[in-house]
Amino acid sequence: MKEQVVCKTTELEPGEMKAAHFGKQDVLICRTLDGEFYAFLNQCTHQGAPLDKGMICGATTEDSTPGDYHYCRKGEIIRCPWHGREFDIKDEGRMLANPNKRLASFKVRVENEDVIVYK
């Protein structure tokens, strides 16, 4: 099994993300507000934008109705730096507007202070 230390836990505060390398691949390491780590291919499924240049944020949800915004999921959504497409970190990187599309993801575990990505 291929695995690699991509960063230290102290390098990422909850709600932050950063680019890293996993072998030859560019990966995106995300840390949600509950402290969990996630890893995806650092490339938007649409036109290939580098996702680490975007932001981690919340989302206006489907509970919203016209004239009444409902905003939550803070720290759980990746937004692409170009076209603003939203991907759900805690739902396998699925795109909010089309859940059939998702970011390629990697497994992650933490040992001591090492964040380890593996397949």
Next chain:
Amino acid sequence: MGKEHIRIVDTDIHERVQYKDILKYLDEPFKHYIQNCHWVQEKHMPYTQPTVAGVDRADAKIPDGKPAGTDLAFMQKQLLDDIGHEFGILTSALDPSPSSMHGWYEMATALASAYNNWQIEEWLERDERLYGSVHIAAQDRDAAVKEINRVGSHPKMVQVLLPIDDIMWGDPFYHPIFEAAEKHNLMIGMHHNEPPVYYGKWPRYFIEWHTLISTAHMKQVTNMIFNGVFDKFPNLGLMMIEGGFTWVPHIMWKMDQQYRDLRHEVPWLKRKPSDIFKEQIRVTTQPAEELTKQEFMSLIEQMGTDEILCFSTDYPHWDYDSPTRALPNLDLELKKKIFAENAKSFYPKLPNSKEF
């Protein structure tokens, strides 16, 4: 698409000036109004553009904190060198510029001249790949004509960027502008600005406005064709920028059908509207919808020619189109046309251009 095999002529690149950088090109008292009197351009858009970095790609911000599009070296690195552009045509960032100004024609006219001088000195003369657009404040038409005559003969100016306003472009009001453009071998560039014609109001949401940008383009081109602009100015060409292209077959069919029925109202038209379109009008690709190759080829077939579309990125804006990802993987000959040859054939002042 192999970068090294396909030449790219990018027909929509947005350079941007900051007020402090344009001051030295601005005459008094207009410089004074900005420097000492806190003048800033009126802003129209009621929305926060709901993207990561407003109007821009979040990764196009200059590392020293300046806004995207303000730095030639960074643009060279991120766009021109990286992708391997043969040529790029600058279309500005509209602020500060006369493009969305109303009132105070003198200020708009002064800004247009300053902008043109800044563009020539800081961009066109510093990168041989870059070509430019003449900015005008068309609300003062005669001043606009003077400006076209002042900078239009610059070898790297290829078009006049005419702001969309509340006078339609087929109106005789604009004809002296077309005449001046034609005299200098400049095409007319139509880029959406804020707001495009929308019954005098903004729609409630940005997504509606952005979806319907092409409707402003359709209204203008219909008006120009039926008012006889392209017959009166046979060497004039129109580049329709940043309105997408999937609407093109619809408007060609619709105008032809109407012409068959209602020709007696516009007897000065000597050609079918779709023929005028094919001969004198070009359309940039961005923002491209996600089409399959089959869907894309079907549209080309419906247009009746593969010479209308010209690739554009819209760099550094948020809805940038990647040259390698935005369009389906097309056959080599068509790819060459869309990515470079169509634009070269259209703009008489681009090197290697053929006669229009």
